[in-house]
Structures are given as structure tokens and as C-alpha cells.
């Protein structure tokens with residue numbers, strides 16, 4: 830099984846030609862999902878559809894979020910996702926295995942960093 834990572838230099842060249850992008854312009858590649866390397870990662874190393882499936886089956890716990898620099902990206906993706914189902918922050922905390930305070934803090938950091946749009950209502 831191959832993934833697309835070894836083709837990135839060629840993609841980058843092609844993208845720069847198409848975009849007429851100067852060298853100083855940094856092109857950001859989406860990370861490949863661990864489950865389906867041909868798809869971009871949503872959160873927890875999973876693509877959108879696997880994330881959705883594991884979320885529905887309650888098996889997301891098999892794919893723990895890592896508290897690394899990726900933590901905020903994962904948090905933002907999951908927060909948006911759960912929010913879109915109408916869950917409040919306490920329910921989101923429960924889903925993510927975080928305390929409510931930790932969710933509030935991560936939310937504030939993400940909003941301050943411009944990574945997340947503020948909620949219309951706090952819940």
C-alpha cells in the first residue's frame with residue numbers, strides 16, 4: 830500500500846506551476862489520514878467518513894487525541910463537529926473525555942488564536 834507522501838515534491842512542483850506561486854510562498858499540504866492515506870485527516874488521524882463512523886459507533890476512544898501541537902487542530906475539528914449536532918459544552922467535554930473547564934480553556938485559546946468562531950450562545 831502506498832500513500833501520497835512520497836509524491837509530495839511532484840505535487841508541490843505542479844501546484845506551484847498552476848498557481849504561479851513564488852518560492853517564498855509556503856504551500857500547506859493536508860495531512861493524509863491514517864485510515865485512508867488518499868484522504869485528508871479530519872481529527873484523531875481519521876478521515877471524515879471514518880471519524881463519523883467511529884463517532885456513531887462510540888468507538889472514537891480507540892483513537893485518542895494527542896496533546897501535542899496537533900491538539901488544537903483536533904480540538905477545533907471535534908468541537909465544531911459535536912457543536913453541529915447541537916451538543917453543549919458539558920456534553921462535548923464528556924465526549925472528548927475532558928473536564929468542562931479544560932474544554933472552556935481550549936475553546937477560549939482556539940477563539941483567541943482565530944482557529945474557532947465564537948459560539949452564539951454558551952452552553
Ligand SMILES: [Zn+2]
Pocket residue numbers: 862864865875876877878879880
Ligand atoms: Zn478513513
